[in-house]
Structure formats: structure tokens, C-alpha cells
């Protein structure tokens with residue numbers, strides 16, 4: 001390693017496989033073990049790391065300033081979609097849906113988009129443990145937008161370094177996406193591509209700051225049920241200070257844990273809007289996919305009740321609608337996210353179920369048959 005590079009600021013926690021500075025990630029096991037390493041999460045015994053900014057080219061220490069001239073970073077382009085989404089959020093609660101299209105298939109994106117357009121307010125095009133290789137985020141977003149949907153792009157820090165993420169953010173802002181969902185990302189040792197090198201140049205808090213600087217509406221995730229449970233609201237507050245405006249609340253076991261989490265965040269001074277995740281299951285394949293989510297906690301009996309029903313699809317849709325209505329009644333909740341994914345080869349059927357759930361939640365009281 002050149003001597004100059006050894007001087008670069010590296011202050012992430014020693015021993016964290018994701019090199020996180022603002023940990024812990026949401027993947028801490030319920031017994032405190034690391035998501036991927038055979039030791040406890042290294043953040044459990046540390047105080048919550050306060051947001052203290054992101055060192056960029058302009059702020060780089062003199063010791064490395066000679067390595068290159070600062071990048072000519074233009075003023076951010078305000079995202080038209082983010083402006084639309086902020087306006088919508090100011091007047092109504094929203095329904096977002098995970099986008100279920102098959103990876104690397106423009107045809108599947110077009111089909112699923114056509115089914116969902118008009119029935120949800122945006123789709124979250126994020127990470128998938130079952131298909132780590134996806135179209136580049138901005139290209140994927142452009143394909144989805146072409147179907148008439150607003151896109152909320154999930155960006156993770158696993159697959160791209162800071163420079164690559166900055167390029168994606170610039171493209172996504174130009175494209176006018178509704179929002180950026182900033183996550184650190186599961187480690188490559190989980191999911192379908194353990195052969196790939198993990199990057200983790202930044203973490204979710206730092207990426208949220210970059211995205212916010214790019215003029216985008218920024219959301220982050222928090223996992224209320226992951227250790228250290230009592231300090232999750234404090235960690236969220238640091239993400240808010242970095243620039244996040246909204247929090248997608250990971251599956252935490254139902255309405256009561258979500259309400260408690262929001263109240264705890266509010267008590268610390270958070271003014272964020274919250275979007276709890278609704279687990280969507282319509283068959284065994286989608287149940288298996290949901291169960292692959294790290295630190296999944298479902299309402300008691302939720303999955304079992306759906307899978308035991310004579311018509312699992314109908315039961316899964318009804319359960320999601322009911323839970324969605326409960327979530328939307330919680331103070332601080334600005335929307336819900338229909339969360340999950342399709343079993344193999346079932347993307348279109350899953351999209352149809354998401355569309356029906358979205359339609360029924362948005363038209364509260366409409367429990368009629370699928371249109």
C-alpha cells in the first residue's frame with residue numbers, strides 16, 4: 001500500500017465485516033451475534049456513534065490533498081420525483097410496494113410495472129438476496145419509470161464504492177426518482193453471490209448524507225427488533241441528522257412494536273416520517289423468500305395462518321390489508337411498504353397481489369374482489 005493511502009481517515013469499528021462507522025447494521029442476530037462473523041456484533045458494547053459528518057474530497061486532510069485535484073462536482077439537480085413525493089406526503093399517506101420483477105429482465109419489469117401502475121404511489125426497487133446481480137440502479141429505475149410508476153431506488157453500500165455511488169445518485173436525481181432508500185446492505189456472504197468481494201466503502205448513514213446533498217428525498221431503514229433494541233431509536237436519529245427524512249421500519253412483529261419504536265424516536269426528538277413494512281405472502285414460494293430476510297419478526301401466527309388457509313393468496317392479501325390499516329392508524333406513520341418477493345417464476349402473480357393490496361389500502365373500505 002502506498003504510504004499516502006495509509007493516512008486516509010479510517011475510523012470504522014475494528015472487527016466489523018462491513019467496516020461500518022455508524023453501526024450496528026440491522027443484521028445483528030437476536031442473540032447479539034454478528035450477521036456473518038462468529039463473534040458478537042462489535043457495536044453492542046459501544047455507545048451510539050453521533051453523526052459527525054462525512055469527509056469528502058473538499059475536506060480531505062492536507063496529507064492526501066495532493067493525490068488528485070478535487071472533483072468538479074456540479075451543484076445538485078433537484079429531483080423532480082422527490083419534489084412530487086414530498087408534495088404527496090404533505091397531503092396523504094402513501095403506499096409503496098417492493099418491486100417484484102425478475103432480475104435482469106426488461107420484459108418482466110414492463111409486465112410488473114403495467115400491473116402495479118395506478119395502484120401504489122411508488123415502488124421500492126431494492127436489494128434481493130435471491131438475485132444480487134441486478135441492472136445498475138439508474139438503468140433499472142429508468143425502465144420502471146417507463147411503465148408509469150414512481151420509483152424509490154434502493155441503494156446499498158455492498159456493491160459500489162463512494163465514487164460509483166456518487167455517479168448513481170447524480171443519474172437518479174437527473175432521472176427524477178421519487179426517493180433513495182439508503183442501506184448498508186447485507187454482506188456478500190449472505191445471498192446468492194458469496195463469491196463477490198464486499199465493498200462497504202460507506203455505510204447507510206454516510207450514503208444518506210450523500211443522497212441528501214444530491215437533492216433527493218432520502219429514506220433509511222431501521223430494525224426495531226435487532227439488538228441493541230433499546231438503542232435503535234438513537235441510531236435512527238443519527239441518520240436523520242445526516243439527512244434522512246423517512247424511515248422504513250423493518251418487520252418488527254406488528255403494530256404494537258412499531259408504535260413503541262416511533263414513540264421512542266419521537267421522545268429523542270425525531271421528526272421523521274415512518275413507513276412500516278407489511279409482510280406480503282401469497283404462497284409457499286413467497287413465504288420462503290420472506291423468511292430469507294435478515295432479522296425477520298412477524299406478528300404471532302401471521303405466516304402460519306396464511307399458509308394453513310384453503311386459499312393462501314386471499315388470506316395473504318386480507319392479512320396484509322388488515323395490518324396496513326393498523327399501521328396507518330399509528331401517529332407518525334406516513335405510509336406503508338408492501339414488503340416481500342415472489343417465489344420462482346411468480347413475479348407477475350405477486351405483482352397482481354401487491355396491486356390488489358395497494359388498491360384496497362388506498363381505497364379504505366373497498367374489500368371487493370380483485371378488479
Ligand code: SF4
Pocket residue numbers: 015016017018019020023024025026027028029033034035036037040041042043
Ligand atoms: S452485525 Fe453488522 S454491524 Fe455488527 S459487526 Fe457484524 S456486520 Fe458489523
